[in-house]
Amino acid sequence: MELTDFFTDYTLRTITLGTAILGAICGMLGSFAVLRKQSLLGDAISHAALPGIALAFLITGAKETNMLLIGALVSGLIGTFWINGIVKRTRLKSDTALGLILSLFFGFGMLLLTFIQKMPNANQAGLDKYLFGQAATLMEKDVWLMAIVTGISLLVLLLFWKELKLLLFDADYTKTLGFNVRFLDILITTFIVLAIVLGLQTVGVVLMSAMLLAPAAAARQWTNSLGTMIILAAIFGAFSGVFGTAISASQNNLSTGPVIVLVASALVIVSFIFSPKRGLLFREIRFRKNRRELHLKKTLTFMYHIAANHENISHPHAIRILNNFQGFTRKTLTTLEEQEFIQIEGNQWAMTKKGFNEAETMFNQLGQEND
Amino acid sequence: MTNAQIEIQAIAALVAVACAIPGAFLVLRKMSMISDAISHAILPGIVLGFFITQDLNSPLLILLAALTGVITVILVEYIQKTGLVKEDTAIGLVFPALFSIGVILIAKNANDVHLDIDAVLLGELAFAPFDRLLIGETDMGPKSLWVIGTILLITLTLLFLFFKELKLSTFDKGLATTLGFSPVLLHYGLMTVSSVTVVGAFDAVGAVLVVALIIAPAATAYLLTDNLKKMLIISCGFGVFAAIGGYWMAHFLNASIAGSMTTVLGIIFLLVYLFAPKQGVISGFFQEKQQQVEVSLLIFLLHLQNHAEAEERHVNHLREHINWQKVRSKTVLELATKNNLIQISDDVVSLTDKGQEFTDEALNYITTNKATAIEELKNRFFLFRG
Structure with missing residues (x-):
C-alpha cells in the first residue's frame, strides 16, 4: 500500500476521515473525562454498550448500524445511571460500581452474542467486530454521522464553555453561583457516552476507553490551559486514529482497535517522558542540576569556613583536608575553578577574593533567612 | 448428568470460589478496578508463556502471566506516583496498552497459536473436560480442575494463615502499621494471589468475566452483611450458585457458559440491590x-x-x-x-x-x-x- 492511496482510494479515504474525526471527538470529550476523574467511566460505558448492540439486533433482526448504535447508546446510558445509583444509594464505592456494571453488562452482552451466533438465520456474522473494532467496515454515512455528532458536541462545548470549565475546576463554586450542576453533569456525561458509542465500530468495546483517555492524558502533559489541552487532545486522537488505521490496513488479520490504542499509548509515553515542564526526563535533569548546584554551594561554604580562619584568604590548602567532607568531587572543584571562585595548583587549592565574597553573601543570606 | 457436565460445573464452582475470596478484600480496599487491569494485562504474559510452553495449563505459564499481573500493578502505582495523571487514569492507560499487545500477538501468530480472541474474552469452559491430566496411563481428571484446585488450596491456606493481618490492614491501615504488620507486603501478597487466581480463571471464563466473578459476589455480599467472615462465606455461596445456575442456563439457551454465569451474578446483584434489608434501594x-x-x-x-x-x-x-x-x-x-x-x-x-x-x-x-x-x-x- 502506498501513501498516495490515502488520497486516491475512496474506501481508504472514507476510513481515514472517519478515524480522524473519531480520534478528534474522543480526544476532545476525553479531556473532560480525565479532568473530572472519570477516566474509568469510559471503560465501564463502552463495555456496558455491548448488550445494547446485541438486543438491538435481536429486536430489529437487521444489521443496520444506526439501530445498533442506538441500542448501544441506550444501554450505555442505563449503565451510567445505574453506576450513579449504586454509588449514591448503597455503600459500594465508585470503583466497585464501575467494575460491577462493566463486567455484568459485558457478560450479559456476550451471552446474547453467543446466543445470536447459534441462531439458525445466518445474518449475524460480523456482530463481533464490535468487540475489537473493524475500521474497514466504515461507510460514508457512518462518517457523516460522526461528523454531525462532532459538530454538535463542538457547538455545545462552545456554548457552555464557561460553565463546563468552572464545573471542572470547582464544582461547589459553580453550584453557589447558581448554575444547574446536575444539568451540566448529565450534559457532559451524555456526550462522553455518545463519543464512546460512535467509536465502537472502529475501536471496539474492549479498548474504547483507552481511545478516550490516552490522547487527553498525553495532551495534559504539554499545557496547563483547558482550551489548548482540548485542541491538542483532538489532534493527538486524530493522529492515532489515522496512523493506527493505516498500520492495521497494511497488515492482514489485524483489528484496528488494538493498533490505534498502541499508537495512542506511544504518544502518552513520549509525552510523559519528553514534555518540557512536567515530563520525567526534564524533571530528572532539573533535579540533578539542583543537586549539583547544592553540592557546589556546600563545598564553597566549607571552604569559606576554612579560609575565614586565616588572615590571608587566598592562603593555599591541601585538597586532602576536604576529605572529611562528603560533598566534593574532582568535577565540582573544576567547576568552582572555572567560575573563578578558587584556584588550584597541584594538590593545593586557594580561595579567590571573588569566591570569598560569593560565599560570604551566600552565608549572610542564609543567616538572614534563618532570622 | 454426564461426567463432563459434572466436571464443568465443578471447575466453574472452584473458579468462582477462588475468585470470590480475593474479591472480598479488593472490594473492601476500594481496589476493584485493579482486578480489571490485571485481568486484561496478563494477556501478553499468557501469549508469551504459551509460545514457550505450548500448554495453557502449564505452571510456568501461570507464573509468567501472574508476574505480568504484578508488574501491571507496579507500573500503575509508578505512574500514579509520578503525579503526571490522576490515579484512575493510570489504570485506564496501562491495561488497554498491554491488552492490545496481547491481542496483536495472537492475531499475528494465529496460525501457530491455539488461542483465539473469543477464547480470550470468554474462556473455553466447555472444552475443559477434554484436556485431561494423565499420570502414566491413569486418567486423573481434567487438567484445569487440578490447576484451579491447587490455586484455591493455596488461597485458602494463605487466607487462614493471614486472616487477622488482612482484616486489620483492610480496615485500619494505620493501626496495622503501628502494630508492625507490613501493609506493603500484604498489599503485594494480595496482588500476587489475585493475579494467580485471575490467570487460573482466565482459561475458564476469559478476561472480562473474571472481573465479574471477582467483584460481583463480594459486592453483593457486602450489601447483605457487616461481618467479614460472613461476607466471605456469602460471596463464595453466590459464586457457586452462579457457576451451577449459569451452566444450566447456558445449557438451555445454547450460549456461552461464562456469559451465563455473569448474567446469573447480575440478576443476583440486581435483586440484592433492590431488596437488601438494610442497604437495598x-x-x-x-x-x-x-x-x-x-x-x-x-x-x-x-x-x-x-x-x-x-x-x-x-x-x-x-x-x-x-x-x-x-x-x-x-x-x-x-x-x-x-x-x-x-x-x-x-x-x-x-x-x-x-x-x-x-x-x-x-x-x-x-x-x-x-x-x-x-x-x-x-x-x-x-x-x-x-
Missing part, C-alpha cells in the same frame, strides 16, 4: 420516609412543649402553624398517639408524661450537639416506628 426508600415522619414528630412534640395555651395546641391550628399537609399531620398524630406520647381531648393535643420526658431528653441531646443519640432514644421510647 427499596429499604433505603422506606428508611428515608421513616426518618422524615420521625423528624416531623419531634418538631411537633417540641412545638407542643413550647406552648402551654390551649388554642395553640388545637388540632386544626397545628396544621396551619407547622404548615404540614393533612396526610402528614395525620400520620404524625397517629404515630404520637400510638406511642403514648400525646393525648387528645376535645381536639386539643397535650403531651403525656412519657411524651414530656422524651421531648426533654431529645431537646437536651439537640442543644448539646449529640443529635446522633436520638436514634437510641427512639429505640427506648417508641413502640412503633414511623
Whole structure:
C-alpha cells in the first residue's frame, strides 16, 4: 500500500476521515473525562454498550448500524445511571460500581452474542467486530454521522464553555453561583457516552476507553490551559486514529482497535517522558542540576569556613583536608575553578577574593533567612 | 448428568470460589478496578508463556502471566506516583496498552497459536473436560480442575494463615502499621494471589468475566452483611450458585457458559440491590420516609412543649402553624398517639408524661450537639416506628 492511496482510494479515504474525526471527538470529550476523574467511566460505558448492540439486533433482526448504535447508546446510558445509583444509594464505592456494571453488562452482552451466533438465520456474522473494532467496515454515512455528532458536541462545548470549565475546576463554586450542576453533569456525561458509542465500530468495546483517555492524558502533559489541552487532545486522537488505521490496513488479520490504542499509548509515553515542564526526563535533569548546584554551594561554604580562619584568604590548602567532607568531587572543584571562585595548583587549592565574597553573601543570606 | 457436565460445573464452582475470596478484600480496599487491569494485562504474559510452553495449563505459564499481573500493578502505582495523571487514569492507560499487545500477538501468530480472541474474552469452559491430566496411563481428571484446585488450596491456606493481618490492614491501615504488620507486603501478597487466581480463571471464563466473578459476589455480599467472615462465606455461596445456575442456563439457551454465569451474578446483584434489608434501594426508600415522619414528630412534640395555651395546641391550628399537609399531620398524630406520647381531648393535643420526658431528653441531646443519640432514644421510647 502506498501513501498516495490515502488520497486516491475512496474506501481508504472514507476510513481515514472517519478515524480522524473519531480520534478528534474522543480526544476532545476525553479531556473532560480525565479532568473530572472519570477516566474509568469510559471503560465501564463502552463495555456496558455491548448488550445494547446485541438486543438491538435481536429486536430489529437487521444489521443496520444506526439501530445498533442506538441500542448501544441506550444501554450505555442505563449503565451510567445505574453506576450513579449504586454509588449514591448503597455503600459500594465508585470503583466497585464501575467494575460491577462493566463486567455484568459485558457478560450479559456476550451471552446474547453467543446466543445470536447459534441462531439458525445466518445474518449475524460480523456482530463481533464490535468487540475489537473493524475500521474497514466504515461507510460514508457512518462518517457523516460522526461528523454531525462532532459538530454538535463542538457547538455545545462552545456554548457552555464557561460553565463546563468552572464545573471542572470547582464544582461547589459553580453550584453557589447558581448554575444547574446536575444539568451540566448529565450534559457532559451524555456526550462522553455518545463519543464512546460512535467509536465502537472502529475501536471496539474492549479498548474504547483507552481511545478516550490516552490522547487527553498525553495532551495534559504539554499545557496547563483547558482550551489548548482540548485542541491538542483532538489532534493527538486524530493522529492515532489515522496512523493506527493505516498500520492495521497494511497488515492482514489485524483489528484496528488494538493498533490505534498502541499508537495512542506511544504518544502518552513520549509525552510523559519528553514534555518540557512536567515530563520525567526534564524533571530528572532539573533535579540533578539542583543537586549539583547544592553540592557546589556546600563545598564553597566549607571552604569559606576554612579560609575565614586565616588572615590571608587566598592562603593555599591541601585538597586532602576536604576529605572529611562528603560533598566534593574532582568535577565540582573544576567547576568552582572555572567560575573563578578558587584556584588550584597541584594538590593545593586557594580561595579567590571573588569566591570569598560569593560565599560570604551566600552565608549572610542564609543567616538572614534563618532570622 | 454426564461426567463432563459434572466436571464443568465443578471447575466453574472452584473458579468462582477462588475468585470470590480475593474479591472480598479488593472490594473492601476500594481496589476493584485493579482486578480489571490485571485481568486484561496478563494477556501478553499468557501469549508469551504459551509460545514457550505450548500448554495453557502449564505452571510456568501461570507464573509468567501472574508476574505480568504484578508488574501491571507496579507500573500503575509508578505512574500514579509520578503525579503526571490522576490515579484512575493510570489504570485506564496501562491495561488497554498491554491488552492490545496481547491481542496483536495472537492475531499475528494465529496460525501457530491455539488461542483465539473469543477464547480470550470468554474462556473455553466447555472444552475443559477434554484436556485431561494423565499420570502414566491413569486418567486423573481434567487438567484445569487440578490447576484451579491447587490455586484455591493455596488461597485458602494463605487466607487462614493471614486472616487477622488482612482484616486489620483492610480496615485500619494505620493501626496495622503501628502494630508492625507490613501493609506493603500484604498489599503485594494480595496482588500476587489475585493475579494467580485471575490467570487460573482466565482459561475458564476469559478476561472480562473474571472481573465479574471477582467483584460481583463480594459486592453483593457486602450489601447483605457487616461481618467479614460472613461476607466471605456469602460471596463464595453466590459464586457457586452462579457457576451451577449459569451452566444450566447456558445449557438451555445454547450460549456461552461464562456469559451465563455473569448474567446469573447480575440478576443476583440486581435483586440484592433492590431488596437488601438494610442497604437495598427499596429499604433505603422506606428508611428515608421513616426518618422524615420521625423528624416531623419531634418538631411537633417540641412545638407542643413550647406552648402551654390551649388554642395553640388545637388540632386544626397545628396544621396551619407547622404548615404540614393533612396526610402528614395525620400520620404524625397517629404515630404520637400510638406511642403514648400525646393525648387528645376535645381536639386539643397535650403531651403525656412519657411524651414530656422524651421531648426533654431529645431537646437536651439537640442543644448539646449529640443529635446522633436520638436514634437510641427512639429505640427506648417508641413502640412503633414511623
